[in-house]
Amino acid sequence: MTATPTRSPAKRADAQRSIAAILAAAVECLGRNPDASVSEIAKAAGVGRVTLYGHFPNRVDLVDAAFARAVEEGHAALSEVDLEGDPRAAMARLIESSWLLVEQSRSLLLAAQAVLPPGRIRALHAGPAERVQRLIERGQAEDLFRTDLPTSWLVGIMHSVMHSAADEINAGGLVPDQAAPFITATLLAAFTPPGHRTPA
Template identity: 55%
Template structure:
């Protein structure tokens, strides 16, 4: 018969095993979005049966790795000072954000291949809300544009961060350049347009 003190030890052992597997999945998928279950099990130092005892399929494991990465990112971004002028706060936020995005770019690619788009949006909701709140404050301060939908502006920040991470991965942007490039691009997108600025009309046919 299993004693009462044996069950907590088994639960603790299981939790440590899960933590090792998730950490290995996060590291493996951050290097290679095509990392297999065998690759991850080997990196975690466990057998396939042990891994499948905790995660029934690869998508479930990929999601756990992404959740872990996002949780770590939230701990970092939660410590960023977002007070004062929204433009200065955005610069501080971007400086911390791009490195996190670069680290998880391959992991996000893996997640995009196996998780529904709606689930990915839900997982990123916290980061999107932080950017949205900062843009709204900039609009209230009169330093950020109000002529475009807020959801589009939030997505534009997201696109720039991911694009910069990809450029860095391909060696077209040095690490020392990225924060400045991201900041300049995002701030120019969010800036209040000059008076009477208009989108150029499409040329007439003919």
């Protein structure tokens, strides 16, 4: 019986370095141009197309992996946001920090939306969405956020408003500097319980 050959540690390390370089190049290239080609990304990564396709069989897989990496890095960055104290103030801080990440990856988001189904994009946001859900639930427990709508719906509203703001900027209908305060005002109004005064 012939033993199954295994890759040496050196080859595995080389492969991991190639993957890291390709993903970094994909995030950078797609972050500038959502239509960036596989050839452009391979060149930026310093690898050949054959090497790139050896790790990512097609452009859709590459865009998926690049977007997943960007979301994961953003999720890690948002873990540093102070969410203590008044849930409304905490929500405002989270929106501002989240928007900075969305703004930085607007072009990459366009690339993802062009080739990935909405369900996949939503699934990749599961970690950040869970953080938002916990904050909303705390606000609900303190009677500051509405409870007459499902929490999952409120999380979805935040996701949709963020992405709509990115779409408006891409279409020239919104100035980037206006986005965070507009998003905050929209969401705090949407989250405020009926009959309660919307915070300024």
